[in-house]
Amino acid sequence: MNSVTDHETCLVESDHHSLKLWLRLLTCSSLIEKKLRDELRLSFDMTLPRFDFLSQLERAPDGLTMGELSKRMMVSGGNISGIAAQLVDEGLIDRCQVPNNRRTFIVTLTQKGRDEFETIAKTHECWVIEMLGQLDQDDVKQLMNLLLKVKNTVLTDPTF
């Protein structure tokens, strides 16, 4: 059992349970992320950040500002600028100025972007279901609850 080598390998009794929890969390998300990256690359010549970017826009029919994208994707503003430039080049998004604020840009999916996203998203969801769909409904419900607690606990850390 558990013959896999990962972040948790060689933890000892004395390590704090918070640390163990963090490393297990990290192992799980690394595993899933790696699988999704590989599949996206092999099947669609797409990267995870680019897919995430399109994905955020698809959920926001009116488009998003660069800043809002940065928050939702939890990455730096500079990162967003770079990815946006690529996606504009590829014709997948539009990046237009808004009337009353010359600093702000609104990014939206082009039709091509919407089409491409839809194709990939279907398969992407299948991959996720392949990986996680075997879990009990009860377990999933509990996990969602507990992870929400984790998220809120982390966010209320005063040193955050």
Place this chain on the structure above:
Amino acid sequence: MNSVTDHETCLVESDHHSLKLWLRLLTCSSLIEKKLRDELRLSFDMTLPRFDFLSQLERAPDGLTMGELSKRMMVSGGNISGIAAQLVDEGLIDRCQVPNNRRTFIVTLTQKGRDEFETIAKTHECWVIEMLGQLDQDDVKQLMNLLLKVKNTVLTDPTF
């Protein structure tokens, strides 16, 4: 409540629960990882990958091969080569050939590396406890269990 903007923002009812679970997992580990990165940089001018590297070695008194480090850190071999080169330059690790196999290298902590790691590790554990220590013991136990299920479910995905 939940006024934070992250990977989960704007998910809709129809999204599959597996997808929602994945995004919540991603949000949690992104949050924790970001905090640890920032603190390591500000307090110790250290990066997370370098710290992970030292951390793996500290748990392996006899040292590890490059390949074993690659597996435990869940990153590519090339990545390990690069980080190892830096740490050798900084005098934190040794990288020596083994007698009977001229392909293999064994990496170990130097005394300087052990000292530096120990200093940082103490504080690192505090940060993790700050973020996760408020959780109920029961919740932590359940989470560990459920995340183990996730890990095993993901690993037994036949397409993996």
Place this chain on the structure above:
DNA sequence: AATAAATAGTTTAAGCTTAAAATATAAGAG
């Protein structure tokens, strides 16, 4: 109106990460 402070986004330099190709060595097959 002039100045200061805040906001939105981009650029830059450095480090991380990967896949694929390359190098070197070891082990196995005939």
Place this chain on the structure above:
DNA sequence: CTCTTATATTTTAAGCTTAAACTATTTATT
């Protein structure tokens, strides 16, 4: 012993990511 295959690691080129510095614009203060 030679040839093939497998193993261990490094190199390379491309893309991701960030913090910090920078530009431009807007808002607030005086």
